[in-house]
Amino acid sequence: MTYKLAILPGDGIGPEIVAEAVKVLTALRDDFGLEVGWEQAPVGGSAYDDTGHPLPGPTLDLARSADAVLLGAVGGPKWEALDHSVRPERALLGLRKELGLFANLRPAKAFPELAEASALRPEVVAGIDIMVVRELTGGIYFGEPSGVEELADGRRRGVNTLVYTSDEIERIGRVAFDIARKRSGRVCSVDKANVLEATEMWREVITALGERDYPDVALSHMYVDNAAMQLVRAPSQFDVMVTTNMFGDILSDEASMLTGSIGLLPSASLNQEGAGMYEPIHGSAPDIAGTGQANPLATILSVAMMLRYSLDQGEIADRVEAAVERVLADGWRTPDIAGNGEAVGTAEMGDAVIAALRG
Ligand code: IPM
Ligand code: MG
Numbered sequence: 001m002t003y004k005l006a007i008l009p010g011d012g013i014g015p016e017i018v019a020e021a022v023k024v025l026t027a028l029r030d031d032f033g034l035e036v037g038w039e040q041a042p043v044g045g046s047a048y049d050d051t052g053h054p055l056p057g058p059t060l061d062l063a064r065s066a067d068a069v070l071l072g073a074v075g076g077p078k079w080e081a082l083d084h085s086v087r088p089e090r091a092l093l094g095l096r097k098e099l100g101l102f103a104n105l106r107p108a109k110a111f112p113e114l115a116e117a118s119a120l121r122p123e124v125v126a127g128i129d130i131m132v133v134r135e136l137t138g139g140i141y142f143g144e145p146s147g148v149e150e151l152a153d154g155r156r157r158g159v160n161t162l163v164y165t166s167d168e169i170e171r172i173g174r175v176a177f178d179i180a181r182k183r184s185g186r187v188c189s190v191d192k193a194n195v196l197e198a199t200e201m202w203r204e205v206i207t208a209l210g211e212r213d214y215p216d217v218a219l220s221h222m223y224v225d226n227a228a229m230q231l232v233r234a235p236s237q238f239d240v241m242v243t244t245n246m247f248g249d250i251l252s253d254e255a256s257m258l259t260g261s262i263g264l265l266p267s268a269s270l271n272q273e274g275a276g277m278y279e280p281i282h283g284s285a286p287d288i289a290g291t292g293q294a295n296p297l298a299t300i301l302s303v304a305m306m307l308r309y310s311l312d313q314g315e316i317a318d319r320v321e322a323a324v325e326r327v328l329a330d331g332w333r334t335p336d337i338a339g340n341g342e343a344v345g346t347a348e349m350g351d352a353v354i355a356a357l358r359g
Helices: 014-032 045-051 057-065 089-101 112-117 166-182 197-213 224-233 245-258 298-308 314-329 346-358
Strands: 004-008 037-042 066-071 104-107 129-135 144-150 156-161 188-193 217-222 242-245 266-270 274-280
Touching: 004 014, 014 037, 014 066, 014 104, 014 298, 014 314, 014 346, 045 066, 045 089, 045 217, 057 089, 066 089, 066 298, 089 266, 089 274, 104 245, 112 314, 129 156, 129 245, 156 197, 166 197, 166 242, 188 224, 188 245, 197 217, 217 224, 224 242, 224 274, 266 298, 274 298, 274 346, 298 314, 298 346
Parallel strands: 004 037, 004 066, 066 274, 129 242, 188 217, 188 242
Antiparallel strands: 104 129, 104 266, 144 156, 266 274
């Protein structure tokens, strides 16, 4: 069977970094027997420019029919003034909702070679290996009612709604517990149960699930404000963190910064069937788009996650991750992680990974 991928480069540095990931996929196909094929489609602001919509129908159809989607990045200043309904970010939300990608996995792992790049002291971030499991298709991002209305007296009223049903909480909880079993067996669930009823229920559902089906996993709970603080105070206490859509959005950015290298962090968004969308955590970086300076490693590591979670190719995934570690150990650096040292460009970094793969 040949796996079919949808490749959506998107905006800004998206096309440059995805090109390197495609080079890696090509090497895996040609040299390692990975049976894989792919098709590209436009998404985000560039798709809007071409078609008037950030997520054109044919792009969504391609994503639906694929075993996995690889996405670069969407958005940029050019499209910031657009109406919400056609903003590039809408394409991401649309893909998540339409493909049912409810489970967002965002690993934040320290690379020892880059400890100096963190904003925190090296001894604080040494050895951190956190997996943020973010609920991705519910919560305040999608709750109704939502919108802005004009009141009779001329004031405006804006509303978003934080809503979860118990089954939505349970299914993301299962993902977190299952991952914890393959790691250190610890889950920290993050909520705001002291204030928000919906997340008080979140805590109850996660607790009951843990007691019933995962008694072997050590479950703890934390309020989100404390979790934000603990992440910078003592991040190594965390392993798997599971949380709502919006808290996960915020905490995963925070966690990524601990590693000092947002250009290295991949992510996976999975549905019930195991199909998924894979993308680097960083955005479209319009300031450096087109300069050939972007770091392609997060996208290449997203390919590794894709191999592991959607294509069931754990061994090849290990090889890709080992190749990335190798190039870092050998001193290859794009400008974002070079400090004052010497840096290479996007394509050279991609080539270095492929050379390391071929060993
Ligand atoms: C993310 C991003 C998106 C989100 C935006 C671009 C819609 O911040 O993937 O974390 O808020 O989910
Ligand atoms: Mg975010």
